[in-house]
Amino acid sequence: MSQEILRIQKISGHAGTVPGEDTQREYKVSKLIDTTTCIGCKACEVACMEWNDLPFGETVFNNTYQTMPETRWNYWNLILFNEHEREDGTLMWLMRKNQCMHCAEPGCLAACPADGAIVQYTNGIVDFQQANCIGCGYCITGCPFDIPKMNPKTNRVFKCTLCTDRVSEGLEPACIKSCPTGCLHFGSKDDMKFLAEGRAKQLRDHSNFPNAGVYDPPGVGGTGVIYVLHDATRPELYGGLPKDPRIPWTVKLWKGPLKWLGNVAMVGGLIGLFVHYLRFGPKDRKDEDIHPGGEKS
């Protein structure tokens, strides 16, 4: 079973076919985060560090709950605390568990030049293979969510693995296990979408959140982590969640048309020069004076 779940469907920087391409045996997995029932307890952060055995980093204190401003190479799961003022002047917490979104079309993987440094399994999990990473940091540029982080000592990039090791053994990711309110769910993408849409409808119909909805951005082909938001029309309120995340267009241009054009131009240029030489030869063919030293001409 684990072998099938870990079959690879996309490989970064890879020449040739991919073993799991076009296979459809596995269902996509997904994590559902219901921001409306998150209480910001940070149990998921602790569970992530415990399971993945990450060393603890220094925290900061500036009179907020945000004791760490952003995810780090050794801190993959972070709750972002946002104080939001409602129209009636009352305060509302918008808390969002931030981590890798496991995009169906990952910008990190598209930008990565190193063979096998980033893979996407057929279950949809996007995973970094540090042994193949060359430390170029292109994934940082490719990611629309600011997730890949570099270890400055080893020049290797790290991020949430969606607990690939646990999932491949039929277990839930560590963060899911730890959530005391049940705002985290894990299962097939279809099931999670169903659950999320149901919860969003409940919020709209019964809890006075007319804009409640599900965040599963189509610009990156949908994500393996989906959110239920009180206000899905303004995801930016949740610690800068992009409204319409996409792979940066310059990355697409570079990996698409420019690559194609560049390769044609380079190969064409080489062939062109060779043919030019066959047709015209060197410039001084008929001029004996050029090499009075007796070099052959």
Added chain:
Amino acid sequence: MSPSEQIIPHGHVLRYTLKERLTHWVAAGAYIYLLMTGLAFWSPWLFWVAVILGGAPLSRMLHPWAGLIFFAAVWNMYVMWAPQMKHTDVDKKWWKAVRYYSTNQDDKMPPAGRYNAGQKFLFWGFFWSAVALLASGVVLWFPERIPWNLRSLRYISVIVHPAAALFTIGLFLIHIYMGVFAERGAFGSVIRGDVSIAFAKRYHPGWYKEIVGDSSTPRK
């Protein structure tokens, strides 16, 4: 160096000083390393090039440093040659007649100085590309240090860097073709420094006049 000192025995004339030749080869060595490692990152089909150069992580580590060396050499060229690379009226005529140049009918070309218009284009092409490659390369060197709200810098750099590199590859191919294959005597000139007087007379008549014109008997 006064013009007459450039004339050396056996019908030869000094074209490149030692400093010029050294600068050229520092730039050339750095460029070839940059080209090979850069192409390895450009396409998965060429990733093996980085492997034979000691592994892609090493290539990633040294590529920016080689870039700094390349830029320093190009900057030195700018200091040495920029005054000689100014576009002139002869250059305009040269471009109009470039089809004769490319078909080896050099006798139909307007008289070029020390550098013809094509060489000047090569120089300025490499110079401005090097500036663009340096600026974008610094961003790509430390992508993790660029704050999120300045991420557009990274987005610009990932397209400017390969585009400028491709442009230099075009220049580079033509440069190698001209220097090694098409114009015999050119390759030797950047190694030993001298060319034959006939070479100077034929390809750079303006320059030839400049150095020989005032001396009474140009030795052939």
